[in-house]
Amino acid sequence: IRNGFPEVIYCEGKTIDQVKGITLAMIQRGSSILGTRASKDVYEGVLEIAPDAVYHASAKCIVVNPKTQQLHPERTIAVVTAGTSDISVAEEAAVTAETFGQKVDRIYDVGVAGLHRLLAQLDRLRKAHVVIVVAGMEGALASVVGGLVDRPVIAVPTSIGYGASFNGLAALLTMLNSCASGVSVVNIDNGFGAAYTACLMIKD
Amino acid sequence: IRNGFPEVIYCEGKTIDQVKGITLAMIQRGSSILGTRASKDVYEGVLEIAPDAVYHASAKCIVVNPKTQQLHPERTIAVVTAGTSDISVAEEAAVTAETFGQKVDRIYDVGVAGLHRLLAQLDRLRKAHVVIVVAGMEGALASVVGGLVDRPVIAVPTSIGYGASFNGLAALLTMLNSCASGVSVVNIDNGFGAAYTACLMIKD
Amino acid sequence: IRNGFPEVIYCEGKTIDQVKGITLAMIQRGSSILGTRASKDVYEGVLEIAPDAVYHASAKCIVVNPKTQQLHPERTIAVVTAGTSDISVAEEAAVTAETFGQKVDRIYDVGVAGLHRLLAQLDRLRKAHVVIVVAGMEGALASVVGGLVDRPVIAVPTSIGYGASFNGLAALLTMLNSCASGVSVVNIDNGFGAAYTACLMIKD
Amino acid sequence: IRNGFPEVIYCEGKTIDQVKGITLAMIQRGSSILGTRASKDVYEGVLEIAPDAVYHASAKCIVVNPKTQQLHPERTIAVVTAGTSDISVAEEAAVTAETFGQKVDRIYDVGVAGLHRLLAQLDRLRKAHVVIVVAGMEGALASVVGGLVDRPVIAVPTSIGYGASFNGLAALLTMLNSCASGVSVVNIDNGFGAAYTACLMIKD
Amino acid sequence: IRNGFPEVIYCEGKTIDQVKGITLAMIQRGSSILGTRASKDVYEGVLEIAPDAVYHASAKCIVVNPKTQQLHPERTIAVVTAGTSDISVAEEAAVTAETFGQKVDRIYDVGVAGLHRLLAQLDRLRKAHVVIVVAGMEGALASVVGGLVDRPVIAVPTSIGYGASFNGLAALLTMLNSCASGVSVVNIDNGFGAAYTACLMIKD
Amino acid sequence: IRNGFPEVIYCEGKTIDQVKGITLAMIQRGSSILGTRASKDVYEGVLEIAPDAVYHASAKCIVVNPKTQQLHPERTIAVVTAGTSDISVAEEAAVTAETFGQKVDRIYDVGVAGLHRLLAQLDRLRKAHVVIVVAGMEGALASVVGGLVDRPVIAVPTSIGYGASFNGLAALLTMLNSCASGVSVVNIDNGFGAAYTACLMIKD
Amino acid sequence: IRNGFPEVIYCEGKTIDQVKGITLAMIQRGSSILGTRASKDVYEGVLEIAPDAVYHASAKCIVVNPKTQQLHPERTIAVVTAGTSDISVAEEAAVTAETFGQKVDRIYDVGVAGLHRLLAQLDRLRKAHVVIVVAGMEGALASVVGGLVDRPVIAVPTSIGYGASFNGLAALLTMLNSCASGVSVVNIDNGFGAAYTACLMIKD
């Protein structure tokens, strides 16, 4: 399969040496590279073989030689979060999309408890080709956004919350049961997967 | 304990004769009576001993000799539903409150997938002393209403939905994790319990 | 919001008279109409007011005055099932898409236990703009298809199975954890939701 | 929305610098401030910009410039715990209410295994306008108190317990199924939310 | 093993002919017989071969030739229920104990929402050698009784309830987490098992 | 209530100072004292005020001034474990019983995978007045022992295991569903509760 | 793939006509046929096109033209059940194996509550090449048999039980956590799958 996307390394559970090895091989075949779930330590290891690697701390992503060609110049992915604690997952999505050559519009901290903040961003939301909604706790934002826009919504439940949030289960169930049409769901905290799917939609 | 509320019969799992017996005893001590989860058949049995009993079919409630004195003349309970399928639970709440002598404002079918319908009712919502939010599927309405009003919200998850709604579990978790403050939750489909709690708040 | 899609009635839990009333109102405003989760009885009721209504028995869908204009003439949605028992959910998806004016390619009974059957359809799969994968039991088909195509995959877990399938929970979890990128998930048995999302992708 | 309550910072998952920044902005607009789920370290950071900030260690709350005007001079919130391990959550509730200008009556360690201890406090319980019941393990206290008082009970399940308490799930289910009327429930360990709801009831 | 207890047939899922066959064999060896979970139909079948069989409708038990010798003349088992809907399970326990030759004291409908009703029976409770507590919904009665008596308490959760009672799971968890010492638990609705265990304790 | 048992301190989650304070008060009223879930550090603190306190490391119990009078000279509690990893919970049970003045027969490491080891202890098992069975993983030992003895069995599931043992849930469910009569169950890892219940049975 | 096994139709959820159609096609290519989960009605339909089809009522299996050649003349599969209610699942396994040309030794009703019954069959158990253990409720039999034999054990949890058996979940978890080595597990009630796997082992 050839979609022209960068190569991706899921760093969680890999040693620094393993990540370096994989990175080296990819560099040698000239790939753009995205490393997700990477700690600062892993990044420092990668720097030794890829001195221009960039680290996005909040996203926990390493980027080497990102795509410079835009996936689609007129299309935008909006990445929306309910709270500030969801931003790390949102950044994983945003950095993924940007590394794939895609423009992102970040709309953060517009959870449904303060609807005015969300409604104030309606124009930006409606300009997006796809909307990624990132929310923990009760995850209600996906349904509300789904009702407001006329484009596909990809919902990312996050593990933010406590007690009966059950590490993201509550938000996951909320999003799967969305009464708004056009909402599909990826795994808890899977910002990367949401962005990948969004990019597939963008590139046609 | 004496709160002056009507006596209540939970009819589910009781035989017609049992309900009739309990009703008779209550009539004899002059009580107002509310029978919840009552089938048409149970109602017909009750009619034999309480000819002016009234049946609220959607609420599945029997009412005999309801309170005529208002709990509090200037206060209203708003009962809000997300969809039309939630109305039966909402009516259990509304009929309970009315039998207790409390005025109710029904605001039905204003789920978050069509936010304009909800926002169009903002004035009525904000006039209420307490708001009961009844919603199944993902139950997001409780959070949104909680963010819009400045009064206590009692959230009632319903068993409406399918698949990953797990008979109301999804809505229950959503409501427990509400990012809006001032929301407390009762059992799935427990319209009665929500109204009882609301009436306690009303009567001071 | 205006996306030009038909109006949809979710018939489960509505009386025949309710569905007839809603249908009548929609006919009067000239809408295309899709009724989902409709029994034969509901269809017969609708026939009285919409004599040219069509019933898709396997999909349990009623269609009145479907869209005749194609959403996008060159794009196809592939609807793929693992087994024959999943076909009813797949048909809900297919009929939804067709009612919305969208061409569908049905690829049924290609579950992963007989990989050759799936691989034999690789060309058709790869021609699709979006692929909807419908599978119960262990739901592994979504990951395999996700690995074979370079387009978005919408996974629909079904409640088909027994024992530890827990009414679709096993397939749902499988799909959410898909190791193939580009897979997003809708609720158990939600063929309608998958097709709606797919049509949003198609129409751009 | 304007309810005159202090501004609240949920400190969990925020860096010291983030909390300091938010606090500074709030101080500048003259707000009363409550910081919940705050570690000692966060408090020490806040002290640098708000030298009269007070730390409630058991509650893990920081209070700056609390409300001095009483919410309602004649009304009391009783905060009741089953065991001593539940006190930390109870204190989150009590400190919240006090910061909001509300008088609190603490009735601790009166779990149902020693009913006499609870019954000895009946007068204090019945004087309260609202009762917050904080209990882990089996959470039975909420039902018992609900049966003894004629005012709304807000039940807070705690994560105290082990084994089949499943981090508060057992207490949560107990409370949701309370056979006593007038009991509504908030999230596991959510002392803040219980107090917020109680204060809404108090202030009318 | 020889404990002299009657022979027991668990009738659920057995055909009338199977139960008759087993009963016949038992009669032939002169046993006392207890059939649990028996429908009226099964009883009528058994009557054909055991004309003096007795049917306890609420308990759904068939008794043939019960033990006439008392297990222990001075000891009593108290069987306590929270509500009237729990009586059927309680009767399974009571009839089991009686068939085993054991005196039972039934104390029904003394749930914790009306503590006075329970406290009014304190003398009877404290006279018992073992107490069986039968409760559904939140199952709090087991903890309260456990705190009041100084003898072993066997807790039987029932499937009575709805919504978040999850068919007895809530009551089961409550009872397992009881903060009162001396409480052990049997399966949901297992009145028979509770009585069997109690009789083992009685007979020494 | 007066059963003459020692006073018990559940040390988990209490500070050393708290435990010392409670211990001091108990010593002053001349109590026998059992501290459960106590770390070595807590013990060292207690030693300062109770120099003859004894620490049972495997049981994690502190004992001060244990009962010297036997509960019942002719009765024994057998404490049985499936594996060696269950011994810590078993010791909590054994030390509790011994501190209460009760003789214990320890029969360890006789899990069902090697039935001969269990059958070799049949005599000791059958001599016991009560049998406490402590088992993790699949917890099958409780059923097997229940079938072999004619006395009450108290089953203690442990959190020993991994994967689908779900921290003791598997063993708990096994024990609740025991096909052997006379088995009742306490919370996961609750050796103390099992022994307490057993002692109530012993003392009559 | 060619293993020479009969063709299998899973009849659950298929119409009589569908089963007849599939059967006809199979007959035409000369296959041996096994239909599982088949009602009496389906059998009667099949009889019309396969007059020598045999119906195994307890197993709910239809067999047409079974294998006459033995898989392996000297090897036996033992099929063991804990209770009589498990026999239907056991028969699905036994009939499957027999239809595949394999000799079966049925050892029924030897649950662990009466260990002597099991031990009395030790010789037969130890003669088997593979042992299929079928058990519901707590499913402990698999571990015990696993400890007694030195051959692979395939464990089949059944949905027999009530309350905390959760439709087979308890037995499933028990079997997955078996402390005896050599035990692997198939889905709840999946007698067919167990036999299929056993036959693969037999035929080498």
Next chain:
Amino acid sequence: IRNGFPEVIYCEGKTIDQVKGITLAMIQRGSSILGTRASKDVYEGVLEIAPDAVYHASAKCIVVNPKTQQLHPERTIAVVTAGTSDISVAEEAAVTAETFGQKVDRIYDVGVAGLHRLLAQLDRLRKAHVVIVVAGMEGALASVVGGLVDRPVIAVPTSIGYGASFNGLAALLTMLNSCASGVSVVNIDNGFGAAYTACLMIKD
């Protein structure tokens, strides 16, 4: 029972001294020894008494004096993994089998998202007498391999994954519901158990 297999020590939760003691006893009776779930520290302790002990770091296994005689010279166990993170569990299986005298063919990192990598190994897969499939996340590989080979497949779910993988539950359910016949399942991460079962099949 005598199957001639090495003796096994499950080191998790044992102290170094305990493992050394058990090892010494085994050495003295001349056993081959396999220690599973052993940390480096435990290995170093064992080295003191068994200087030729070998440590397999990825497998976390200690081997002393492994079997030199082959279980069966012509038979192979294929151990297959979906990802690289599953290799540690796979190595527990492989080292177990090798210590038992069995040849292993390792086929790693052939997950279903890249089907070509799996299909490239079809020959090796089909040469195996038993196939052990080790997979986390969605665990789909077991079904696909089950469909490709004609020998028993033992599926080992791993705890690799995040979010809705629920520590291996998703993979476990997937494997239990496999639509491919001939697949049986062991506990999450139980590489040892899979290899043990496979060796029982091999040795006949």
